[in-house]
Amino acid sequence: MDTESTSRLLPWTNQELEALLKDLIAHGTEAAKADYKAELMLDTQDQKAEFLKDVSAIANTASDVYADHGFLIYGVSGKAITGVTTTERNTDKLQNTIEQLVKTYLSPMIQLYVIGFTEGAGEAWGTIVVTPNNNKPYRFVKDMQCQDPKRSRRRGEWFVRRGATTDPGLPEDLTVIMQRQLVVEHRSA
Secondary structure: OOHHHHHHHOOOOHHHHHHHHHHHHHHOOOEOOEEEEOOOOOOOHHHHHHHHHHHHHHHHOOOOHHHHOEEEEEOEEOOEEOOOOOOOOOHHHHHHHHHHHHHHHEEOOOOEEEEEEEOOOOOEEEEEEEOOOOOOOOEEOOOEOOOOHHHOEOOOOEEEEEOOEEEEOOHHHHHHHHHHHHHHHHHHO
16 A cells, blocks of 8 residues: 555555554554554464454454554564564455455454555565444454364454453443444534
């Protein structure tokens, strides 16, 4: 995605977004709307289920920080950009793969953008930007059977982030989501 199209879709240019992400990485701590991955693996059903859980949790979690945008940053380990070795480097191809996964297993559709960066030594890294939306909660609409039963997902399951952890959505989380949506709708009216 080029700088011009990024600034039309997101509140940052590519350069501004890169600087923001580097600040997050330097801080080193995951947050409600920021998750870090060394690699973005989507080969097995277990990996896909884990990815969908993480993305939906970021989308379901409300935060006024970064205008409610969330980030799944890949190519990062600790407080450093390490680059990816197995993650798809073609951002268009990765975007299509992710959109197909989301469309198949989650509803409503989460709007997200894959944006790649390259460091001076050639390390490829990037982010999946999860945009804010008032269609929460994002739920699994199809069962996913995984080799690891703990990663299997059932239709109707949904997740939220609590700080750096991802947890199943609870009734009180749904109450918060509905209250925030009513406030947004009231402001729009």
